[in-house]
Amino acid sequence: xxxxxxxxxxxLAPLSAAALAPGDRVENFSLLDHRGDAHELYYFSDQDAxxxxxxxxxxxxxDPAVAQLSGAGGDGAAVxxxxxxxxxxxxxxxxxxxxxxxxxxxxxTQIIGESLDLDRxxxxxxxxxxxxxxxxxxxxxxxxxxxxxxxVAGEPVAAPQGESGGCAIxxxxxxxxxxxxxxxxxxxxxxxxxxxCVACHxxxxxxxxAMTRYDMVRGFxxxxxxxxxxxxxxxxxxxxxxxxFRNDRxxxxxxxxxxxxxxxxxxxxxxxxxxxxxxxxQWPEWQLGEPDLIVDIPxxxxxxxxxxxxxxxxxxxxxxxxxxxxxxxxxxxxxxxxHHVITTFGMRDPEARYGFxxxxxxxxxxxxxxxxxxxxxTGVLLPADGVIQFQMHYTTFGKAVVDASRxxxxxxxxxxxxxxQTTVLMNPRIRIPANxxxxxxxAETVIERDILVYNLLPHAHYRGKASEFTxxxxxxxxxxxxxxxxxxxxxxxxxxxxxxxxxxxxxxxVHTTTWDxxxxxxxxxxxNREVPWGQQSWDEMLFGAIRWRYAxxxxxxxxxxxxxx
Numbered sequence: 001x002x003x004x005x006x007x008x009x010x011x012l013a014p015l016s017a018a019a020l021a022p023g024d025r026v027e028n029f030s031l032l033d034h035r036g037d038a039h040e041l042y043y044f045s046d047q048d049a050x051x052x053x054x055x056x057x058x059x060x061x062x063d064p065a066v067a068q069l070s071g072a073g074g075d076g077a078a079v080x081x082x083x084x085x086x087x088x089x090x091x092x093x094x095x096x097x098x099x100x101x102x103x104x105x106x107x108x109t110q111i112i113g114e115s116l117d118l119d120r121x122x123x124x125x126x127x128x129x130x131x132x133x134x135x136x137x138x139x140x141x142x143x144x145x146x147x148x149x150x151x152v153a154g155e156p157v158a159a160p161q162g163e164s165g166g167c168a169i170x171x172x173x174x175x176x177x178x179x180x181x182x183x184x185x186x187x188x189x190x191x192x193x194x195x196x197c198v199a200c201h202x203x204x205x206x207x208x209x210a211m212t213r214y215d216m217v218r219g220f221x222x223x224x225x226x227x228x229x230x231x232x233x234x235x236x237x238x239x240x241x242x243x244x245f246r247n248d249r250x251x252x253x254x255x256x257x258x259x260x261x262x263x264x265x266x267x268x269x270x271x272x273x274x275x276x277x278x279x280x281x282q283w284p285e286w287q288l289g290e291p292d293l294i295v296d297i298p299x300x301x302x303x304x305x306x307x308x309x310x311x312x313x314x315x316x317x318x319x320x321x322x323x324x325x326x327x328x329x330x331x332x333x334x335x336x337x338x339h340h341v342i343t344t345f346g347m348r349d350p351e352a353r354y355g356f357x358x359x360x361x362x363x364x365x366x367x368x369x370x371x372x373x374x375x376x377x378t379g380v381l382l383p384a385d386g387v388i389q390f391q392m393h394y395t396t397f398g399k400a401v402v403d404a405s406r407x408x409x410x411x412x413x414x415x416x417x418x419x420x421q422t423t424v425l426m427n428p429r430i431r432i433p434a435n436x437x438x439x440x441x442x443a444e445t446v447i448e449r450d451i452l453v454y455n456l457l458p459h460a461h462y463r464g465k466a467s468e469f470t471x472x473x474x475x476x477x478x479x480x481x482x483x484x485x486x487x488x489x490x491x492x493x494x495x496x497x498x499x500x501x502x503x504x505x506x507x508x509x510v511h512t513t514t515w516d517x518x519x520x521x522x523x524x525x526x527x528n529r530e531v532p533w534g535q536q537s538w539d540e541m542l543f544g545a546i547r548w549r550y551a552x553x554x555x556x557x558x559x560x561x562x563x564x565x
Contacts, residue, residue: 020117022134022160026127029112030231030486031084033103034095036239038466038486039082040230043520045129048078048152053140054113055083055104056121057090059167065122065140066100077152086113087121087169092241109253110171111229111260119174122166126151138162173261180261185214186272189262192255193217194275196234202283206335206367213277214269221267228256235368235491239483244498247370287371288327291408293319295388299404302337302394310535311392314356317345317382324379324412328372330365333404339537340492341365342391343407345382356389361422361545362407364391366492371408375454375500378549379416382409395537418549420454425511427542432517432531438465441542442512450551452500456482458513459543462489462523463531465516469544474506487513489523489537494545502551511544 020026030040044050051072055062066083073079085095086107095104107113116125126136126147135157136147143162150157173180183189193201193211201207211217217224227233228251236249251259262268298313332338342364349357360380363372374380382388394403425443432439458467464487471479482495503509519527525538532539 020115020125020134020137022137022157024134026125026132026134027115027229028132028226029115029229031105031107031112032239032241032485033105034085034092034098035103036092036241036483036485037103038231039103039105040486041082041127042132044080046078046520047080047129049073049080049135049148050127050129051079051081051124051148052084052116052118052127053081053124054118054121054166054169055085056087056167056169057085057094057098058087059121061122061166065124066102068140069102069124070100073148073152079148079152084113084116084118086110086118086171109256109260110173111257113169114171114174115229119169119171120164120166121169123164126157134160136160136162139165173257177265180265181268182270183258183262183265183268184272185217185262185268185270186275188258189217190214190275192251192259194279196249196251196255198276198279200368204283211276214274217276218267218269221263225260225263228260231486235488235493237484237486237488237491237493238495239485242480242483243495245495246498247493247496285331286329286408288329288373288408288410291329292411293409295407295409297333297341297390297392297405297407299333299402300392300394302334302401302403303396304398304400305396307536308394308396311394312354312389313392314387314389317384317386317388319382319384319409321384323382323384324416325362325382325409326374326379326412326416327410328363329408330363330369331406331408332365333406334401335367336397336399337394337401337403338365338405339367339393339395340391341393341405343388344391345380345386345388347383347385348387356387358389359383359386360420361547362388362409363494365405368491369494372494374420375549377417378420378454379412379418380420418553421548421550423509423546423548425509425542425544425546428533430531430533430540430542432463432515432540434528434530435518437516437518437520438514439517440512440514442510443542443544444508444510446508447503447505449505451503451548452551453481453497453503453546453548454500455494455496455547457492457494457545457547458482458484458487458511459492459541459545460487460489460513460515461537461540462525463515463517463521463540464489464513465521466514467544468512469546470510470512471501471503472508472510474504481509509546511542513542513544515540 028042069081072081081102083102083104085104125134128135128151135151147157198211201211203210234249330341343362344358346358427443430441456469467484467487469481
């Protein structure tokens with residue numbers, strides 16, 4: 001038996017029910033707080049100490065403890081304090097009036113609270129970021145203060161186990177560990193994976209491994225648990241508190257609990273067939289079937305190394321007549337080299353900038369993107385004498401390749417009721433200070449007529465941290481249309497609203513982006529640089545696209561761009 005096999009077996013052994021004790025290592029996790037901000041534990045590696053205290057709104061002991069924690073560590077100490085709320089009777093609305101400046105992390109699955117064994121509100125852990133081990137466990141008091149001072153000073157903690165106390169928090173799944181070992185892979189686990197993961201994790205998919213059978217899932221079970229705890233998978237970054245989206249890839253809290261508990265029980269095979277091995281689903285080349293028109297994007301030789309400037313190839317519309325587009329899909333020639341594509345159309349115009357007058361958008365491509373199906377009853381008019389322009393962003397990966405991507409276009413049989421429009425909110429004046437963990441800026445526009453919004457696309461580069469679209473109504477009310485608290489440059493999702501959003505004339509739409517230009521951002525190419533607007537990924541963008549139509553008209557055609565001026 002190999003060392004690697006032994007490591008896998010050790011990782012998959014059922015976890016002990018014993019409490020996390022001083023000296024034990026704390027695993028990474030990520031949660032949203034009661035304000036909608038994202039917090040990942042290991043992000044705080046630059047701190048002298050991290051304090052996590054169990055929180056419950058119903059516990060009288062919590063408020064005095066929170067007051068003591070507000071100045072934890074004393075002057076000059078780098079201490080991050082997080083309140084962990086695993087109480088299933090609490091939610092964001094209930095916690096909105098808490099009055100504390102400290103973040104209250106919402107553990108709606110109870111997965112994190114279970115693993116930390118924080119089952120009494122007011123009990124705290126002091127974690128040493130140098131080793132991510134528990135330096136102290138107990139209530140807030142003299143023992144806590146002494147332990148925190150020792151950790152900040154880099155000294156051993158004399159009494160790492162403090163008093164236990166506080167209000168009990170119910171963890172109903174903790175008493176069901178035997179039932180977790182009986183969770184059916186065949187009837188429960190495999191269907192969750194098939195419905196939510198296999199579209200990418202298949203042969204030829206963009207996932208790094210294919211979920212083709214139980215053995216593959218069991219082998220990667222520790223990694224599945226890790227990416228669920230850190231919210232890296234499934235790749236869905238919208239705050240569920242705001243809006244509903246028809247392309248939502250997220251798992252429900254119950255699905256997350258089920259997967260994690262099954263893995264922590266040892267990922268047992270159990271009885272029954274293997275649905276993943278039996279799945280003979282044939283994945284079509286084109287998701288919607290053969291397109292009405294296939295446009296070959298001019299092939300490009302991507303070098304093995306170096307920086308490739310953005311390419312802007314243009315293709316004359318080969319269709320030969322005006323046509324209304326109902327859907328598009330881009331098939332990448334090289335998934336490794338092609339970072340993204342933005343497709344627009346327009347007319348050649350020698351008086352326009354770059355000799356091209358843009359009329360509208362035909363969507364684009366990012367890794368993991370599905371076919372772009374426009375809203376029912378809407379379409380985009382592609383003129384017979386028009387020109388299709390592609391913004392091609394390539395990244396080198398150590399091997400020279402030729403990219404020959406294709407655009408598939410699907411037409412309406414008849415003229416649709418409404419013309420689909422696109423507005424882009426940009427701010428090219430951004431300057432992001434060096435060594436700054438959170439810097440925000442915005443762009444906005446005021447709509448002149450009633451509209452219906454169909455989707456929203458936030459875009460930034462390596463330093464992108466968070467993004468938000470807010471509607472400010474004529475009467476002063478504000479509504480968050482989309483919040484992305486942990487933006488990921490690798491997953492630039494277009495968020496499709498479950499139902500079109502009506503915005504009356506006079507509404508101001510504000511798009512805000514926050515960047516992390518610090519050394520704590522692992523994707524940051526240079527935290528010591530003030531970062532300007534730029535197309536390459538080491539520069540930055542504030543770019544938010546909105547797809548919409550007028551609420552009271554037919555097929556007028558317009559393309560709007562606002563640059564934040």
